[in-house]
Amino acid sequence: MNVVIIGAGLAAANAVAELREQGHTGDIVVVGEEPHLPYERPPLSKGLLLGSAEPDAAFVHPREWYDEQQVDVRVGTVVTGIDLDRGRVRLGAGGLPYDRLLLATGATPRHLAMADTSGAPVLHLRTLDDALALRDRLTEGARIAIIGAGWIGLEVASAARQRGASVTVLESASLPLQRVLGDEIATVFADLHREHGVDLRLGASVTGVEHDDGKAVVRVEDGEPVVADLLVVAVGVTPNDRLAADAGLAVDNGVLVDARLRASDPHVFAAGDLADQNHPVLGRIRVEHWDTAIHQGRHAARVMLGGDEPYTRLPYFFTDQYDLGMEYVGHGAGYDDLVVRGDLAARQASVLWLRGDRVVAGMHLNDWDAIEPLRAVVGVGATDAVRDPSVPLADLA
Ligand SMILES: Cc1cc2nc3c(=O)[nH]c(=O)nc-3n(C[C@H](O)[C@H](O)[C@H](O)COP(=O)(O)OP(=O)(O)OC[C@H]3O[C@@H](n4cnc5c(N)ncnc54)[C@H](O)[C@@H]3O)c2cc1C
Incomplete structure:
Protein backbone atom coordinates (compact mmCIF):
# COMPACT_ATOMS: atom_id res chain seq x y z
CA MET A 1 0.00 0.00 0.00
CA PRO A 109 -3.71 33.69 7.41
CA ARG A 110 -6.72 35.80 6.54
CA HIS A 111 -5.81 38.95 4.70
CA LEU A 112 -7.43 42.38 4.80
CA ALA A 113 -7.77 43.77 1.30
CA MET A 114 -7.31 47.32 2.57
CA ALA A 115 -3.91 46.38 3.97
CA ASP A 116 -2.82 44.29 0.97
CA THR A 117 -3.59 47.03 -1.53
CA SER A 118 -2.21 49.89 0.56
CA GLY A 119 1.43 49.49 -0.44
CA ALA A 120 2.29 49.95 3.27
CA PRO A 121 4.71 47.58 5.03
CA VAL A 122 2.44 44.68 6.06
CA LEU A 123 3.30 41.18 7.30
CA HIS A 124 1.33 38.07 8.26
CA LEU A 125 2.80 35.28 10.37
CA ARG A 126 2.42 31.65 9.36
CA THR A 127 5.67 30.36 7.92
CA LEU A 128 9.28 30.21 8.98
CA ASP A 129 10.08 32.74 6.27
CA ASP A 130 7.37 35.08 7.61
CA ALA A 131 8.88 34.76 11.10
CA LEU A 132 12.43 35.53 9.92
CA ALA A 133 11.17 38.60 8.03
CA LEU A 134 9.25 39.75 11.10
CA ARG A 135 12.18 39.13 13.46
CA ASP A 136 14.31 41.52 11.40
CA ARG A 137 11.72 44.25 11.86
CA LEU A 138 11.33 43.95 15.65
CA THR A 139 14.10 46.34 16.57
CA GLU A 140 14.55 48.74 19.48
CA GLY A 141 12.29 51.73 18.93
CA ALA A 142 10.46 50.31 15.90
CA ARG A 143 6.75 51.13 15.86
CA ILE A 144 4.69 48.01 15.33
CA ALA A 145 0.92 48.04 14.82
CA ILE A 146 -0.95 44.76 15.10
CA ILE A 147 -4.51 44.19 13.93
CA GLY A 148 -6.06 41.36 15.96
CA ALA A 149 -5.60 40.44 19.62
CA GLY A 150 -5.86 36.69 19.18
CA TRP A 151 -3.10 34.28 20.17
CA ILE A 152 -0.76 35.19 17.31
CA GLY A 153 -1.33 38.94 17.64
CA LEU A 154 -0.66 38.84 21.38
CA GLU A 155 2.44 36.65 21.07
CA VAL A 156 3.84 39.02 18.45
CA ALA A 157 3.06 41.95 20.76
CA SER A 158 4.89 40.22 23.60
CA ALA A 159 7.98 39.49 21.50
CA ALA A 160 8.00 42.98 20.01
CA ARG A 161 7.83 44.65 23.43
CA GLN A 162 10.59 42.42 24.75
CA ARG A 163 12.74 43.52 21.82
CA GLY A 164 12.18 47.18 22.63
CA ALA A 165 9.64 48.03 19.94
CA SER A 166 6.63 50.18 20.70
CA VAL A 167 3.42 48.26 20.08
CA THR A 168 -0.18 49.22 19.35
CA VAL A 169 -2.74 46.42 19.14
CA LEU A 170 -6.09 47.12 17.50
CA GLU A 171 -8.91 44.72 18.35
CA SER A 172 -12.56 45.13 17.42
CA ALA A 173 -13.88 43.08 20.36
CA SER A 174 -14.09 44.64 23.81
CA LEU A 175 -11.41 42.27 25.18
CA PRO A 176 -8.64 40.16 23.66
CA LEU A 177 -9.42 36.43 23.32
CA GLN A 178 -12.91 37.20 24.60
CA ARG A 179 -14.70 34.55 22.54
CA VAL A 180 -12.42 31.74 23.76
CA LEU A 181 -11.84 32.72 27.36
CA GLY A 182 -14.78 34.89 28.42
CA ASP A 183 -14.49 38.32 30.05
CA GLU A 184 -12.88 37.45 33.38
CA ILE A 185 -9.91 35.55 31.96
CA ALA A 186 -9.63 37.74 28.86
CA THR A 187 -9.12 40.67 31.23
CA VAL A 188 -6.01 38.94 32.61
CA PHE A 189 -4.48 39.07 29.13
CA ALA A 190 -5.53 42.70 28.58
CA ASP A 191 -3.91 43.69 31.89
CA LEU A 192 -0.78 41.67 31.12
CA HIS A 193 -0.16 43.50 27.86
CA ARG A 194 -0.95 46.94 29.22
CA GLU A 195 1.43 46.36 32.15
CA HIS A 196 4.12 45.62 29.58
CA GLY A 197 3.51 48.88 27.76
CA VAL A 198 1.31 47.75 24.89
CA ASP A 199 -1.13 50.37 23.67
CA LEU A 200 -4.10 47.99 23.54
CA ARG A 201 -7.05 49.61 21.79
CA LEU A 202 -10.18 47.56 22.25
CA GLY A 203 -13.46 48.04 20.43
CA ALA A 204 -11.29 49.50 17.65
CA SER A 205 -12.70 49.16 14.17
CA VAL A 206 -10.06 49.59 11.46
CA THR A 207 -11.49 51.54 8.54
CA GLY A 208 -8.48 51.89 6.25
CA VAL A 209 -4.74 51.42 5.78
CA GLU A 210 -2.59 53.91 3.90
CA HIS A 211 1.00 54.11 2.89
CA ASP A 212 2.93 57.23 3.84
CA ASP A 213 6.63 57.45 3.08
CA GLY A 214 7.42 53.85 4.03
CA LYS A 215 5.07 53.85 7.00
CA ALA A 216 1.67 52.28 7.53
CA VAL A 217 -1.09 54.63 8.62
CA VAL A 218 -3.95 52.66 10.11
CA ARG A 219 -7.24 54.52 10.32
CA VAL A 220 -9.58 53.65 13.16
CA GLU A 221 -13.24 54.60 13.50
CA ASP A 222 -13.66 57.23 16.22
CA GLY A 223 -9.97 57.23 17.07
CA GLU A 224 -6.54 58.61 16.26
CA PRO A 225 -4.81 56.95 13.30
CA VAL A 226 -1.89 54.71 14.20
CA VAL A 227 1.37 55.35 12.37
CA ALA A 228 3.71 52.36 12.31
CA ASP A 229 6.92 51.16 10.67
CA LEU A 230 5.25 47.80 10.24
CA LEU A 231 1.68 46.54 10.34
CA VAL A 232 1.13 42.91 11.34
CA VAL A 233 -2.28 41.56 10.33
CA ALA A 234 -3.26 38.71 12.68
CA VAL A 235 -6.97 38.16 12.14
CA GLY A 236 -7.17 34.39 12.05
CA LEU A 305 -3.48 1.05 8.27
CA GLY A 306 -6.83 -0.43 9.24
CA GLY A 307 -7.39 0.92 12.76
CA ASP A 308 -10.96 1.58 13.77
CA GLU A 309 -10.74 3.80 16.85
CA PRO A 310 -12.42 7.21 16.84
CA TYR A 311 -10.23 10.22 17.64
CA THR A 312 -11.41 11.33 21.10
CA ARG A 313 -8.54 13.49 22.37
CA LEU A 314 -9.61 16.90 23.69
CA PRO A 315 -8.15 20.08 22.19
CA TYR A 316 -5.07 21.32 24.04
CA PHE A 317 -3.32 24.64 23.60
CA PHE A 318 -0.45 26.56 25.18
CA THR A 319 0.91 30.08 24.98
CA ASP A 320 3.89 31.98 26.37
CA GLN A 321 3.68 35.75 26.69
CA TYR A 322 6.27 37.71 28.74
CA ASP A 323 6.55 35.77 32.01
CA LEU A 324 3.13 34.14 31.62
CA GLY A 325 2.86 30.51 30.59
CA MET A 326 -0.60 29.09 30.07
CA GLU A 327 -2.03 25.72 29.03
CA TYR A 328 -5.68 25.10 28.16
CA VAL A 329 -7.51 21.83 27.61
CA GLY A 330 -11.07 21.17 26.46
CA HIS A 331 -13.55 23.41 24.68
CA GLY A 332 -15.24 26.02 26.83
CA ALA A 333 -17.46 27.69 24.19
CA GLY A 334 -20.91 28.51 25.52
CA TYR A 335 -19.87 28.01 29.15
CA ASP A 336 -22.23 29.21 31.85
CA ASP A 337 -19.97 29.22 34.91
CA LEU A 338 -16.33 29.60 35.84
CA VAL A 339 -14.39 28.44 38.89
CA VAL A 340 -11.01 29.98 39.73
CA ARG A 341 -8.52 28.36 42.08
CA GLY A 342 -5.57 30.54 43.01
CA ASP A 343 -4.86 34.17 42.33
CA LEU A 344 -5.76 35.62 38.93
CA ALA A 345 -4.23 39.01 39.71
CA ALA A 346 -0.91 37.31 40.50
CA ARG A 347 -1.37 35.17 37.37
CA GLN A 348 -0.93 32.00 39.38
CA ALA A 349 -4.18 30.08 39.07
CA SER A 350 -6.19 27.32 37.52
CA VAL A 351 -9.61 27.83 35.99
CA LEU A 352 -12.46 25.48 35.15
CA TRP A 353 -15.22 26.33 32.67
CA LEU A 354 -18.58 24.64 33.30
CA ARG A 355 -21.49 24.13 30.95
CA GLY A 356 -24.69 22.62 32.31
CA ASP A 357 -23.65 19.87 34.68
CA ARG A 358 -20.17 19.25 33.14
CA VAL A 359 -16.67 20.65 33.28
CA VAL A 360 -15.92 21.53 29.66
CA ALA A 361 -12.51 23.16 29.82
CA GLY A 362 -9.62 23.88 32.15
CA MET A 363 -6.64 26.18 32.10
CA HIS A 364 -3.71 27.11 34.26
CA LEU A 365 -1.66 30.25 34.50
CA ASN A 366 1.95 29.62 35.55
CA ASP A 367 1.08 26.46 37.43
CA TRP A 368 2.82 23.81 35.36
CA ASP A 369 1.87 20.90 37.61
CA ALA A 370 -1.81 21.58 36.98
CA ILE A 371 -2.22 20.40 33.40
CA GLU A 372 -2.62 16.68 34.13
CA PRO A 373 -5.19 17.21 36.93
CA LEU A 374 -7.00 19.65 34.61
CA ARG A 375 -7.03 17.11 31.80
CA ALA A 376 -8.51 14.55 34.19
CA VAL A 377 -11.24 16.92 35.39
CA VAL A 378 -12.50 18.05 31.97
CA GLY A 379 -15.58 16.00 31.18
CA VAL A 380 -16.49 15.12 34.78
CA GLY A 381 -19.67 16.31 36.46
CA ALA A 382 -19.79 19.84 37.90
CA THR A 383 -20.13 18.65 41.50
CA ASP A 384 -20.11 20.82 44.61
CA ALA A 385 -16.43 19.93 45.06
CA VAL A 386 -15.65 21.14 41.53
CA ARG A 387 -17.47 24.39 42.25
CA ASP A 388 -15.68 24.87 45.60
CA PRO A 389 -12.36 26.65 44.93
CA SER A 390 -11.02 25.51 48.31
CA VAL A 391 -11.02 21.88 47.16
CA PRO A 392 -7.64 21.25 45.49
CA LEU A 393 -7.72 20.43 41.80
CA ALA A 394 -5.85 17.19 42.36
CA ASP A 395 -8.71 15.93 44.57
CA LEU A 396 -11.39 16.37 41.89
CA ALA A 397 -10.89 13.66 39.30
C1 LIG B 1 3.11 31.56 14.43
C2 LIG B 1 2.31 30.42 14.96
C3 LIG B 1 2.37 30.11 16.31
C4 LIG B 1 1.62 29.06 16.82
N1 LIG B 1 1.69 28.80 18.16
C5 LIG B 1 0.94 27.81 18.66
C6 LIG B 1 0.99 27.54 20.07
O1 LIG B 1 1.67 28.22 20.83
N2 LIG B 1 0.24 26.52 20.53
C7 LIG B 1 -0.54 25.76 19.71
O2 LIG B 1 -1.21 24.85 20.19
N3 LIG B 1 -0.61 25.99 18.38
C8 LIG B 1 0.12 27.00 17.84
N4 LIG B 1 0.06 27.26 16.50
C9 LIG B 1 -0.80 26.42 15.64
C10 LIG B 1 -0.07 25.20 15.11
O3 LIG B 1 1.20 25.54 14.68
C11 LIG B 1 -0.89 24.60 13.97
O4 LIG B 1 -2.09 24.14 14.53
C12 LIG B 1 -0.17 23.45 13.27
O5 LIG B 1 0.99 23.91 12.62
C13 LIG B 1 -1.07 22.81 12.23
O6 LIG B 1 -0.36 21.79 11.58
P1 LIG B 1 -0.84 21.22 10.17
O7 LIG B 1 0.12 20.11 9.87
O8 LIG B 1 -2.27 20.99 10.18
O9 LIG B 1 -0.61 22.41 9.13
P2 LIG B 1 0.71 23.23 8.75
O10 LIG B 1 1.75 23.12 9.83
O11 LIG B 1 0.23 24.59 8.39
O12 LIG B 1 1.23 22.51 7.45
C14 LIG B 1 0.52 22.50 6.24
C15 LIG B 1 1.48 22.59 5.10
O13 LIG B 1 0.80 22.25 3.90
C16 LIG B 1 1.30 23.03 2.83
N5 LIG B 1 0.37 23.04 1.71
C17 LIG B 1 -0.84 23.65 1.63
N6 LIG B 1 -1.41 23.41 0.42
C18 LIG B 1 -0.55 22.64 -0.27
C19 LIG B 1 -0.57 22.04 -1.57
N7 LIG B 1 -1.60 22.21 -2.41
N8 LIG B 1 0.49 21.31 -1.98
C20 LIG B 1 1.53 21.12 -1.15
N9 LIG B 1 1.60 21.64 0.10
C21 LIG B 1 0.58 22.38 0.53
C22 LIG B 1 1.48 24.39 3.51
O14 LIG B 1 2.36 25.20 2.74
C23 LIG B 1 2.06 23.98 4.87
O15 LIG B 1 3.46 23.93 4.83
C24 LIG B 1 0.79 28.31 15.96
C25 LIG B 1 0.72 28.63 14.60
C26 LIG B 1 1.46 29.68 14.10
C27 LIG B 1 1.36 30.04 12.64
Missing part, protein backbone atom coordinates in the same frame (compact mmCIF):
# COMPACT_ATOMS: atom_id res chain seq x y z
CA ASN A 2 1.42 3.41 -0.87
CA VAL A 3 0.56 6.56 1.02
CA VAL A 4 0.69 10.12 -0.27
CA ILE A 5 0.48 13.04 2.15
CA ILE A 6 -0.31 16.52 0.87
CA GLY A 7 1.23 19.27 3.01
CA ALA A 8 4.59 18.85 4.72
CA GLY A 9 3.66 20.27 8.12
CA LEU A 10 3.29 18.99 11.65
CA ALA A 11 0.43 16.59 10.99
CA ALA A 12 2.33 15.10 8.04
CA ALA A 13 5.58 14.61 9.98
CA ASN A 14 3.73 12.81 12.75
CA ALA A 15 1.68 10.68 10.39
CA VAL A 16 4.88 9.49 8.73
CA ALA A 17 6.47 8.62 12.08
CA GLU A 18 3.40 6.66 13.13
CA LEU A 19 3.17 4.79 9.82
CA ARG A 20 6.73 3.55 10.20
CA GLU A 21 6.37 2.87 13.95
CA GLN A 22 3.32 0.73 13.16
CA GLY A 23 5.41 -1.29 10.74
CA HIS A 24 4.16 0.08 7.44
CA THR A 25 6.76 -0.78 4.82
CA GLY A 26 5.08 0.62 1.69
CA ASP A 27 6.02 3.80 -0.12
CA ILE A 28 5.34 7.13 1.55
CA VAL A 29 5.54 10.40 -0.37
CA VAL A 30 5.05 13.76 1.36
CA VAL A 31 4.50 16.76 -0.90
CA GLY A 32 4.95 20.23 0.59
CA GLU A 33 4.64 23.66 -0.92
CA GLU A 34 7.11 25.38 1.40
CA PRO A 35 10.83 25.03 0.70
CA HIS A 36 11.37 23.43 4.14
CA LEU A 37 11.04 20.05 5.78
CA PRO A 38 8.15 19.88 8.28
CA TYR A 39 8.64 22.21 11.25
CA GLU A 40 6.85 23.30 14.40
CA ARG A 41 5.14 26.69 14.19
CA PRO A 42 4.79 27.63 17.91
CA PRO A 43 8.42 28.86 18.17
CA LEU A 44 7.81 31.21 15.23
CA SER A 45 5.87 33.65 17.40
CA LYS A 46 7.90 33.05 20.56
CA GLY A 47 11.61 32.07 20.78
CA LEU A 48 12.35 32.76 17.14
CA LEU A 49 11.04 36.33 17.30
CA LEU A 50 12.80 36.88 20.62
CA GLY A 51 16.07 35.63 19.18
CA SER A 52 16.33 32.90 21.83
CA ALA A 53 15.63 30.05 19.39
CA GLU A 54 17.09 29.32 15.98
CA PRO A 55 15.14 27.92 13.01
CA ASP A 56 17.00 24.60 13.12
CA ALA A 57 15.41 23.80 16.49
CA ALA A 58 11.93 23.97 14.93
CA PHE A 59 12.28 21.06 12.50
CA VAL A 60 10.32 17.97 13.53
CA HIS A 61 12.94 15.54 12.15
CA PRO A 62 16.31 16.15 10.49
CA ARG A 63 16.73 15.36 6.77
CA GLU A 64 18.59 12.10 7.60
CA TRP A 65 15.58 10.80 9.50
CA TYR A 66 13.41 10.88 6.36
CA ASP A 67 16.19 9.14 4.43
CA GLU A 68 16.52 6.44 7.10
CA GLN A 69 12.77 5.98 7.16
CA GLN A 70 12.70 5.84 3.36
CA VAL A 71 10.21 8.66 3.10
CA ASP A 72 10.22 10.68 -0.10
CA VAL A 73 9.68 14.30 0.97
CA ARG A 74 9.23 16.66 -1.94
CA VAL A 75 9.53 20.21 -0.63
CA GLY A 76 8.84 23.27 -2.77
CA THR A 77 6.20 21.25 -4.64
CA VAL A 78 2.52 22.17 -4.94
CA VAL A 79 -0.20 19.59 -5.42
CA THR A 80 -2.53 21.10 -8.02
CA GLY A 81 -5.28 18.51 -8.16
CA ILE A 82 -6.65 15.21 -6.87
CA ASP A 83 -8.32 12.61 -9.08
CA LEU A 84 -10.36 10.53 -6.66
CA ASP A 85 -11.55 8.06 -9.30
CA ARG A 86 -8.05 7.17 -10.45
CA GLY A 87 -6.38 7.56 -7.04
CA ARG A 88 -3.83 10.12 -8.25
CA VAL A 89 -2.61 13.55 -7.20
CA ARG A 90 -1.40 16.06 -9.77
CA LEU A 91 1.90 17.90 -9.37
CA GLY A 92 2.26 20.40 -12.18
CA ALA A 93 2.74 18.28 -15.31
CA GLY A 94 3.33 15.03 -13.40
CA GLY A 95 1.36 12.93 -10.98
CA LEU A 96 1.53 10.40 -8.17
CA PRO A 97 -0.66 7.37 -7.52
CA TYR A 98 -1.93 6.63 -4.03
CA ASP A 99 -3.74 3.85 -2.22
CA ARG A 100 -4.33 6.10 0.79
CA LEU A 101 -4.22 9.90 0.74
CA LEU A 102 -3.78 12.12 3.79
CA LEU A 103 -4.72 15.76 3.40
CA ALA A 104 -2.69 17.91 5.79
CA THR A 105 -2.58 21.26 4.03
CA GLY A 106 -3.08 23.38 7.15
CA ALA A 107 -4.38 26.92 6.96
CA THR A 108 -3.53 30.35 5.58
CA VAL A 237 -6.73 31.75 9.40
CA THR A 238 -8.78 29.90 6.81
CA PRO A 239 -8.26 26.20 6.14
CA ASN A 240 -6.56 25.26 2.86
CA ASP A 241 -9.51 23.20 1.63
CA ARG A 242 -9.76 24.38 -1.99
CA LEU A 243 -7.90 21.37 -3.36
CA ALA A 244 -10.27 19.00 -1.56
CA ALA A 245 -13.35 20.94 -2.63
CA ASP A 246 -12.23 20.99 -6.26
CA ALA A 247 -11.74 17.22 -6.10
CA GLY A 248 -15.34 16.80 -5.00
CA LEU A 249 -14.72 15.95 -1.33
CA ALA A 250 -17.20 17.18 1.28
CA VAL A 251 -15.89 20.52 2.58
CA ASP A 252 -17.36 23.19 4.82
CA ASN A 253 -14.72 25.56 6.18
CA GLY A 254 -12.34 22.58 6.35
CA VAL A 255 -12.45 19.02 5.05
CA LEU A 256 -15.31 17.19 6.69
CA VAL A 257 -14.09 14.00 8.33
CA ASP A 258 -15.85 11.45 10.48
CA ALA A 259 -14.81 10.48 14.01
CA ARG A 260 -11.98 8.37 12.54
CA LEU A 261 -10.66 11.24 10.38
CA ARG A 262 -11.99 9.69 7.17
CA ALA A 263 -13.08 12.14 4.45
CA SER A 264 -16.06 11.57 2.18
CA ASP A 265 -13.97 9.30 -0.10
CA PRO A 266 -12.98 5.99 1.55
CA HIS A 267 -9.30 6.33 0.55
CA VAL A 268 -8.87 9.89 1.78
CA PHE A 269 -8.21 11.21 5.30
CA ALA A 270 -7.53 14.64 6.79
CA ALA A 271 -5.72 15.86 9.90
CA GLY A 272 -4.62 19.04 11.63
CA ASP A 273 -5.81 22.59 10.98
CA LEU A 274 -7.59 21.45 7.83
CA ALA A 275 -9.78 18.75 9.36
CA ASP A 276 -13.31 19.47 10.54
CA GLN A 277 -13.95 16.37 12.61
CA ASN A 278 -17.15 14.84 13.87
CA HIS A 279 -15.69 14.49 17.38
CA PRO A 280 -17.45 11.86 19.52
CA VAL A 281 -17.63 14.20 22.55
CA LEU A 282 -17.55 17.70 21.10
CA GLY A 283 -19.47 17.28 17.85
CA ARG A 284 -18.23 19.02 14.68
CA ILE A 285 -15.01 20.84 15.45
CA ARG A 286 -11.95 22.09 13.59
CA VAL A 287 -9.01 22.74 15.90
CA GLU A 288 -6.07 24.97 14.95
CA HIS A 289 -3.63 23.73 17.60
CA TRP A 290 -0.20 22.12 17.65
CA ASP A 291 -1.26 19.16 19.80
CA THR A 292 -4.18 18.32 17.49
CA ALA A 293 -1.96 18.31 14.40
CA ILE A 294 0.42 15.88 16.13
CA HIS A 295 -2.20 13.50 17.46
CA GLN A 296 -4.56 13.61 14.49
CA GLY A 297 -1.62 12.99 12.17
CA ARG A 298 -0.74 9.89 14.15
CA HIS A 299 -4.35 8.81 14.47
CA ALA A 300 -5.01 9.15 10.74
CA ALA A 301 -1.95 6.99 10.10
CA ARG A 302 -3.33 4.20 12.28
CA VAL A 303 -6.74 4.38 10.61
CA MET A 304 -5.11 4.29 7.15
